[in-house]
Amino acid sequence: MIKVAVTGAAGRMGSGIIRKITEQDDMEVVAAIEIPETPLAGEDAGVRAGIGEIGVKITGAEKLEETLKETNPDVLVDFTIAHAAAETVKKAASCGVNLVVGTTGFSDEQMESNIQAVKDNNIGAVISSNMAIGVNVFFNTLKKLAPILNDFDIEIIEAHHNQKKDAPSGTAMTAFETIAEALERDPEEVGVFGRKGMVGQRTKQEIGVHAIRGGDIVGDHTAMFIGDGERIEFTHRAHTREVFIAGVIRAIRYVPTAEKGVVSSMNDVLGLE
Ligand SMILES: NC(=O)C1=CN([C@@H]2O[C@H](COP(=O)(O)OP(=O)(O)OC[C@H]3O[C@@H](n4cnc5c(N)ncnc54)[C@H](OP(=O)(O)O)[C@@H]3O)[C@@H](O)[C@H]2O)C=CC1
Numbered sequence: 532m533i534k535v536a537v538t539g540a541a542g543r544m545g546s547g548i549i550r551k552i553t554e555q556d557d558m559e560v561v562a563a564i565e566i567p568e569t570p571l572a573g574e575d576a577g578v579r580a581g582i583g584e585i586g587v588k589i590t591g592a593e594k595l596e597e598t599l600k601e602t603n604p605d606v607l608v609d610f611t612i613a614h615a616a617a618e619t620v621k622k623a624a625s626c627g628v629n630l631v632v633g634t635t636g637f638s639d640e641q642m643e644s645n646i647q648a649v650k651d652n653n654i655g656a657v658i659s660s661n662m663a664i665g666v667n668v669f670f671n672t673l674k675k676l677a678p679i680l681n682d683f684d685i686e687i688i689e690a691h692h693n694q695k696k697d698a699p700s701g702t703a704m705t706a707f708e709t710i711a712e713a714l715e716r717d718p719e720e721v722g723v724f725g726r727k728g729m730v731g732q733r734t735k736q737e738i739g740v741h742a743i744r745g746g747d748i749v750g751d752h753t754a755m756f757i758g759d760g761e762r763i764e765f766t767h768r769a770h771t772r773e774v775f776i777a778g779v780i781r782a783i784r785y786v787p788t789a790e791k792g793v794v795s796s797m798n799d800v801l802g803l804e
């Protein structure tokens with residue numbers, strides 16, 4: 532049995548992950564963690580997730596290390612918010628717990644700190660801005676398309692629900708970085724994040740990234756390759772969070788056996804490329 536701790540247990544992703552884990556024969560939820568001093572402390576995580584009692588009480592993140600020591604999980608799954616996730620990664624890694632992290636919006640420093648914590652504590656880890664199989668095929672296809680269409684203008688557009696806090700999405704950032712790397716362009720120099728005012732003509736090198744927020748959009752990503760007289764629009768649309776959750780379940784199974792001390796990708800989990 533794979534023992535799983537979930538941080539962000541009452542969130543959109545966290546509660547869906549708890550529901551899905553309880554449907555699996557080979558894994559169980561042993562800890563459900565929410566914000567420090569959460570008013571949900573003591574509530575059953577299954578009741579909160581809408582599936583009835585599972586015998587796991589929600590605890591506040593102020594007791595994270597204590598909870599991990601008591602419940603001894605094999606894997607911690609984090610879908611929270613970047614600043615909190617970066618702290619959770621450090622603490623869980625120092626307790627020797629393998630990690631599946633889907634939280635987005637990390638700064639470069641926070642991502643470096645995540646990678647260092649995985650290395651220093653020699654744990655298994657999967658960190659990915661998008662756990663859906665379709666999006667990972669989308670990334671791999673962009674890597675191949677970009678060098679073929681390297682003289683087209685490239686723009687990325689993402690759309691998400693009105694509750695999303697970070698922008699642009701982690702997925703749009705991964706798509707941007709994938710394209711920049713495939714074209715050997717420096718991401719620091721070529722990224723244009725939205726446009727307003729007298730920005731001047733578009734340069735050939737720049738890659739635009741744009742965010743739309745509204746209603747209940749689960750997550751749409753389009754990479755536009757725009758030429759003179761024609762364009763290709765390559766789009767992934769998530770219709771349901773179940774596609775991310777399915778990837779999380781596969782990552783939970785993968786990570787206890789993953790190479791230690793390095794961050795694995797969803798390509799590794801899904802056996803893509
Ligand atoms: N990689 C992927 O495939 C996907 C990634 N995501 C990413 O996952 C993250 C979460 O998304 P979503 O579930 O929609 O967001 P939600 O806001 O619904 O859930 C986040 C939860 O984390 C809680 N939280 C905040 N800080 C802590 C902490 N220190 N310890 C424990 N829990 C904490 C929040 O509590 P409170 O609300 O009280 O602050 C909330 O319940 C985002 O970064 C999103 O971009 C989302 C979908 C797929």
Ligand SMILES: O=C(O)C1=N[C@H](C(=O)O)C[C@H](O)C1
Pocket residue numbers: 635660661691695696699700701702703749750751
């Ligand atoms: O916040 C979300 O909802 C999502 N976040 C991820 C991101 O920022 O890329 C993945 C997915 O698009 C949904």
